[in-house]
Amino acid sequence: xxxxxxxxxxxxxxxxxxxxxxxxxxxxxxxxxxxxxxxxxxxxxxxxxxxxxxxxxxxxxxxxxxxxxxxxxxxxxxxxxxxxxxxxxxxxxxxxxxxxxxxxxxxxxxxxxxxxxxxxxxxxxxxxxxxxxxxxxxxxxxxxxxxxxxxxxxxxxxxxxxxxxxxxxxxxxxxxxxxxxxxxxxxxxxxxxxxxxxxxxxxxxxxxxxxxxxxxxxxxxxxxxxxxxxxxxxxxxxxxxxxxxxxxxxxxxxxxxxxxxxxxxxxxxxxxxxxxxxxxxxxxxxxxxxxxxxxxxxxxxxxxxxxxxxxxxxxxxxxxxxxxxxxxxxxxxxxxxxxxxxxxxxxxxxxxxxxxxxxxxxxxxxxxxxxxxxxxxxx
Ligand code: HEC
Ligand code: HEC
Ligand code: HEC
Ligand code: HEC
Ligand code: HEC
Numbered sequence: 001x002x003x004x005x006x007x008x009x010x011x012x013x014x015x016x017x018x019x020x021x022x023x024x025x026x027x028x029x030x031x032x033x034x035x036x037x038x039x040x041x042x043x044x045x046x047x048x049x050x051x052x053x054x055x056x057x058x059x060x061x062x063x064x065x066x067x068x069x070x071x072x073x074x075x076x077x078x079x080x081x082x083x084x085x086x087x088x089x090x091x092x093x094x095x096x097x098x099x100x101x102x103x104x105x106x107x108x109x110x111x112x113x114x115x116x117x118x119x120x121x122x123x124x125x126x127x128x129x130x131x132x133x134x135x136x137x138x139x140x141x142x143x144x145x146x147x148x149x150x151x152x153x154x155x156x157x158x159x160x161x162x163x164x165x166x167x168x169x170x171x172x173x174x175x176x177x178x179x180x181x182x183x184x185x186x187x188x189x190x191x192x193x194x195x196x197x198x199x200x201x202x203x204x205x206x207x208x209x210x211x212x213x214x215x216x217x218x219x220x221x222x223x224x225x226x227x228x229x230x231x232x233x234x235x236x237x238x239x240x241x242x243x244x245x246x247x248x249x250x251x252x253x254x255x256x257x258x259x260x261x262x263x264x265x266x267x268x269x270x271x272x273x274x275x276x277x278x279x280x281x282x283x284x285x286x287x288x289x290x291x292x293x294x295x296x297x298x299x300x301x302x303x304x305x306x307x308x309x310x311x312x313x314x315x316x317x318x319x320x321x322x323x324x325x326x327x328x329x330x331x332x333x334x335x336x337x338x339x340x341x342x343x344x345x346x347x348x349x350x351x352x353x354x355x356x357x358x359x360x361x362x363x364x365x366x367x368x369x370x371x372x373x374x375x376x377x378x379x
Pocket of ligand 3: 023029098207212213
């Protein structure tokens with residue numbers, strides 16, 4: 001016997017759209033689609049992100065073609081065996097997250113190895129919706145790994161190691177070490193990176209608000225001229241007492257600052273001006289790491305010869321001077337008496353300048369830092 005109900009279910013269980021094409025979602029979920037196109041998730045394929053693309057190419061050259069098989073697990077989860085197929089080109093697409101029916105985080109497994117995908121066209125979200133609420137795809141049971149705002153994210157954003165076993169990306173453990181991530185009221189990845197914004201998710205949304213799919217991150221400062229996530233990361237204050245300038249930093253990001261890709265670097269630049277507004281003192285002039293290493297929040301890796309090198313080619317990590325989760329730190333600079341005013345700038349680098357050169361992207365805007373926070377102090 002065929003009722004209306006079962007016929008509808010049969011139809012949506014065979015999707016009438018290409019679920020791996022985010023454009024196919026646009027007609028009904030336009031708001032979310034537009035946001036996602038601004039996110040790094042939509043640029044995760046090697047042709048769409050020069051930093052990733054060139055690093056992948058360099059690693060394949062130096063470490064062998066099989067390196068690429070590692071990257072696809074997180075960068076092209078919907079087409080890991082053929083990342084250049086359309087389903088791989090779209091990176092972390094809608095289906096990469098919404099067709100997931102379970103997440104099994106296990107030691108040593110990452111990305112697609114931890115994601116259990118449902119049959120094509122069965123979408124899951126944090127909500128309980130009728131299976132046939134959509135005319136073009138089915139809706140499966142709510143995904144607990146999405147509801148908790150973090151487990152799904154941690155399948156790719158937990159922790160990775162370099163080939164020699166040194167820590168590379170460590171956002172997951174950093175987050176878990178924060179007091180603010182604990183308990184029922186604890187912050188989650190989604191609370192900061194997918195804040196609730198006004199408006200329905202698209203033509204079909206029932207809610208007045210939805211979770212932003214811009215996946216706010218530092219790249220927005222380059223691609224959307226939006227530094228807001230960087231200014232939320234840290235509080236900066238400064239005062240001058242006797243002959244010492246105290247610059248206090250407080251990490252508000254519930255993981256290390258800067259987190260993520262091990263090349264990220266934040267530099268505190270202080271310039272002291274005399275009564276004629278001429279530069280009378282600087283914490284460094286050319287090389288911050290040599291002249292004022294405490295002003296640089298970064299990780300440093302060395303190769304076998306003890307020379308600084310990008311994480312994937314390193315023997316070991318020799319420094320982690322980033323702000324830890326929840327950390328407050330005071331940087332102290334002894335300054336000459338003729339300095340009457342200070343200009344403090346915080347600079348964010350997606351990658352350190354030597355690495356831009358190694359990757360051959362030194363002429364791209366991504367190789368230049370952005371100033372995301374400034375302060376003037378009078379004596
Ligand atoms: C023809 C319109 C249409 C298209 C195209 C469409 N959907 Fe939907 N979708 C719906 C409707 C209707 C709902 C149910 C909304 C409701 O009842 O709140 C829905 C619900 C969803 C939900 C659950 C939303 C929630 O509120 O929890 C997700 C996730 C989803 N769709 C993903 C997708 C993806 C991914 C695509 C593209 C591959 C897509 N949809 C294409 C109509 C569509
Ligand atoms: C465990 C999942 C995972 C794997 C495997 C992975 N990545 Fe990534 N990658 C990420 C995530 C997540 C980011 C975003 C930054 C962060 O959190 O570290 C990223 C960012 C990057 C970036 C920075 C891109 C930018 O625009 O600044 C580079 C470079 C990169 N990955 C290279 C690679 C290469 C090359 C491989 C394969 C050898 C690889 N990744 C494998 C998850 C992964
Ligand atoms: C990196 C994972 C990820 C990707 C990629 C992603 N989403 Fe989502 N989506 C989420 C999460 C997490 C939520 C919030 C779930 C919750 O808390 O109920 C969500 C919610 C939604 C909702 C419900 C509206 C809301 O926020 O309440 C819709 C509709 C939706 N997504 C559609 C899409 C479409 C269409 C795309 C591609 C253009 C997409 N998503 C890409 C993770 C993702
Ligand atoms: C309290 C808010 C907050 C929470 C909670 C939070 N983040 Fe962040 N996150 C930030 C801020 C602010 C930045 C920008 C500063 C930076 O890059 O470290 C950031 C940066 C990032 C980046 C960019 C790293 C890169 O390489 O460019 C990633 C990836 C990230 N967070 C993932 C996560 C994940 C995954 C979780 C959950 C396990 C999480 N965040 C929880 C605020 C938060
Ligand atoms: C299937 C793997 C995967 C999942 C699941 C995933 N991400 Fe990502 N995410 C990535 C990769 C890969 C990148 C880096 C892409 C690049 O830079 O080329 C990234 C980048 C980011 C960034 C950095 C943006 C920037 O400007 O640098 C943020 C923030 C982020 N993801 C948040 C999240 C959140 C929140 C979730 C969970 C709702 C999530 N991600 C789930 C793989 C994933």
